[in-house]
Amino acid sequence: MEAHHDPTDKISNFSSCSLPIVSIRIGDIMCNALIDTGATLNILSSSILKKLTNIKEIDAPPIELKTINGVSVATHRVIECNVEIGKSNFLAHMVTTNNDLSPSFDVILGLNFLNMHNFTIDCTANCLKNSQVEVNWNFSRVFPQTCGYSLEHNFENLQNRENSSFKEVNENNHSVYNCDVTLGRVFSKVTIPPLSQRYVDIKLDNPTINALSSSKPLLIEKEKNSLSTSFLVSRSVSHLSKSSTCLALVLNLNDTPLTLNKGMVIANVSPIHEFASIENVNCVSSGNSSDNKNWLKEIKLNHLTSSQQQQVLELLNKYNNVFAQNISDLGECGIIKHTIQLTDDIPTRQKPYRVPYNLKNEMKNQINILLDAGIIQPSTSPYCAPVLLVKKSDGSFRLVADLRKLNSKTIPDNFPLP
Numbered sequence: 001m002e003a004h005h006d007p008t009d010k011i012s013n014f015s016s017c018s019l020p021i022v023s024i025r026i027g028d029i030m031c032n033a034l035i036d037t038g039a040t041l042n043i044l045s046s047s048i049l050k051k052l053t054n055i056k057e058i059d060a061p062p063i064e065l066k067t068i069n070g071v072s073v074a075t076h077r078v079i080e081c082n083v084e085i086g087k088s089n090f091l092a093h094m095v096t097t098n099n100d101l102s103p104s105f106d107v108i109l110g111l112n113f114l115n116m117h118n119f120t121i122d123c124t125a126n127c128l129k130n131s132q133v134e135v136n137w138n139f140s141r142v143f144p145q146t147c148g149y150s151l152e153h154n155f156e157n158l159q160n161r162e163n164s165s166f167k168e169v170n171e172n173n174h175s176v177y178n179c180d181v182t183l184g185r186v187f188s189k190v191t192i193p194p195l196s197q198r199y200v201d202i203k204l205d206n207p208t209i210n211a212l213s214s215s216k217p218l219l220i221e222k223e224k225n226s227l228s229t230s231f232l233v234s235r236s237v238s239h240l241s242k243s244s245t246c247l248a249l250v251l252n253l254n255d256t257p258l259t260l261n262k263g264m265v266i267a268n269v270s271p272i273h274e275f276a277s278i279e280n281v282n283c284v285s286s287g288n289s290s291d292n293k294n295w296l297k298e299i300k301l302n303h304l305t306s307s308q309q310q311q312v313l314e315l316l317n318k319y320n321n322v323f324a325q326n327i328s329d330l331g332e333c334g335i336i337k338h339t340i341q342l343t344d345d346i347p348t349r350q351k352p353y354r355v356p357y358n359l360k361n362e363m364k365n366q367i368n369i370l371l372d373a374g375i376i377q378p379s380t381s382p383y384c385a386p387v388l389l390v391k392k393s394d395g396s397f398r399l400v401a402d403l404r405k406l407n408s409k410t411i412p413d414n415f416p417l418p
Helices: 046-051 111-116 306-318 357-372 404-408
Strands: 021-026 029-035 042-044 056-058 063-066 072-075 078-085 088-096 107-109 120-122 127-129 134-136 150-152 165-169 182-186 190-192 197-204 217-222 231-233 236-239 245-252 258-260 265-271 283-286 387-391 397-401
Touching: 021 107, 029 046, 088 111, 190 197, 197 265, 217 231, 217 245, 231 265, 236 245, 245 258, 245 265, 357 387, 357 397
Parallel strands: 029 107, 042 088
Antiparallel strands: 021 029, 021 078, 042 107, 056 078, 063 072, 063 283, 078 088, 120 127, 127 134, 150 165, 182 197, 182 265, 190 258, 197 245, 217 236, 217 265, 231 245, 387 397
């Protein structure tokens, strides 16, 4: 039996040719199936479902399908079908989705299917087999290139480690040569205003490297050995001009002007030779997720029809990863160090407020939650402000700090509109 074959002219698309994909038949439809031992269920794409006839649905509890990027979609539809591998048929329960899984495969055969029919995966021979059938898949892989490097590896001879090397592949004549990262220096003196960013012309130390040409994009990164914390260089892509210069985006982190002198090393420059597309492979989990919000309690939908309510709920569940489910989901930004300007340097200190005995555990729990979430941290500062619990309308408590004394000494910050 022949397995799924990836086109040889697309071997650089390493993400698909490295997957265990086999050809199967469901009903009269031929399709490609991914063998995924990390999936707890079998998944069928919507495009294949639409082509099937005589569908047999079975009762099943609500099932949550979660993609690799965390997006969750609930489904209630499960069908029973026969999966033909080779000349043998195997019973399977397929969870259906509302969209396609991947350009490379239409079905995911999960661990429950493999266990039910006693399948064994032989990674040495690249085959899936049991007592009835054996099917192979092709496994050849090319690593993506980053920073001008690629890894050539012969998977048929893994023990011959000395044959593996970091090299750059010339796409025109398929020749191989070493590639170096060169330094980028400030082309001419430039001054960047406080807390601002500006494109800066940088000149390459060694623009004669064969891999560096105006036709190829260049990766710009901050010089790794730079100890300066006053500015950042954005990791970006640029092109080499005729004068052997390219652009780097520099951000001034200080509240004073930043001067970059001519010849100052600020960046590493390396060629980019090819781009590899990475596929998102869906993973699944069954049961009710504790991370899902009960949107009906959060928002009022009484003014909508049943179909409109369903559409709103599906939209919220589809993009529920943009909502903080709990305090630990709140993000942070460490680019700018926050400072508070005071009228004098005399620390403000206050004694802790007494906490009622029945609220001591609540106080400890709230402090531990904030510590675990990284919102607060232990401090030995001479400044001290008391905290207290304020009861909310729903009966729960909010931890607040009494910073009135500190606020009385704070100099307000005023920033002009851009």
